[in-house]
Amino acid sequence: MKVSLFITCLADLFYPEVGQATVELLERLGCEVDFPVAQTCCGQPAFNSGYHREAKKAARHMIETFAHADYVVAPSGSCTAMLKEYVHLFSGEDEWEWQEKARALAEKCYELTQFLTEILGVEDVNATLPAKATYHRSCHMTRLLGVKDAPMKLLANVKGLSLAELPCAHDCCGFGGTFSVKMAPISQQMVDEKVVHIEETDAEVLIGADCGCLMHMGGRIRRQGKPIRVMHIAQVLQSGLEKEGS
Numbered sequence: 001m002k003v004s005l006f007i008t009c010l011a012d013l014f015y016p017e018v019g020q021a022t023v024e025l026l027e028r029l030g031c032e033v034d035f036p037v038a039q040t041c042c043g044q045p046a047f048n049s050g051y052h053r054e055a056k057k058a059a060r061h062m063i064e065t066f067a068h069a070d071y072v073v074a075p076s077g078s079c080t081a082m083l084k085e086y087v088h089l090f091s092g093e094d095e096w097e098w099q100e101k102a103r104a105l106a107e108k109c110y111e112l113t114q115f116l117t118e119i120l121g122v123e124d125v126n127a128t129l130p131a132k133a134t135y136h137r138s139c140h141m142t143r144l145l146g147v148k149d150a151p152m153k154l155l156a157n158v159k160g161l162s163l164a165e166l167p168c169a170h171d172c173c174g175f176g177g178t179f180s181v182k183m184a185p186i187s188q189q190m191v192d193e194k195v196v197h198i199e200e201t202d203a204e205v206l207i208g209a210d211c212g213c214l215m216h217m218g219g220r221i222r223r224q225g226k227p228i229r230v231m232h233i234a235q236v237l238q239s240g241l242e243k244e245g246s
Helices: 011-015 016-028 044-048 053-066 077-089 095-106 112-119 139-142 149-156 184-200 211-221 233-238 241-245
Strands: 001-004 032-034 072-074 109-111 128-135 159-164 204-209 229-232
Touching: 011 016, 011 109, 011 149, 011 211, 016 032, 016 112, 016 233, 016 241, 032 229, 044 053, 044 139, 053 095, 072 112, 072 204, 077 095, 077 109, 077 139, 077 211, 095 109, 112 149, 112 233, 128 149, 149 233, 159 204, 204 211, 204 233, 211 229, 229 233
Parallel strands: 001 032, 001 072, 072 109, 128 159, 128 204, 204 229
Antiparallel strands: none
């Protein structure tokens, strides 16, 4: 099965290890992964800020960049949701051609855990991580993309991993992309509350599926000197497999 990786800006610039774990995991499960080098930002920051003309420019470029792909997979529910939003972005009477291209892209786009469970039919990747962890459900992935159960199914089969339910799990962490920049005091209060809830679980590891949320919570955890490791779910699912393949 051929898969095109949509790396996302945050993974590309700040968390390349997440992209590496994603590729290694997909290849281990039999996928042939390609990386279209022309890909850029999906346009979500511009779209969320009301700059739809600029967002359309990014959208047209991404639609053309991934036109050849059988499947497009990203280690991010938020950015995957934006690719699917392109259909609504091109809603003008003279934009039907781009809307159809956007629809074609949307139909083959998947967040990583969604792709593993829904397309590959895999819930156990034979990963091992002996630790107590809790999982943060990102807003865009659960509420916009509608992916709720896939991460939990995969994590439930990671050997040695004990999952503790995160109190107030549906609360936003306060990142929200540009929200954390424009509304910094409110964002900080929200993430501080999230860190308190994470501590209440006694988890050693915080797991998430969106690098933006993990960057926000992880930064606050480091500033407060909390002994909590932060991992993207792609890294968790790859845990133990790298030793097996070495």
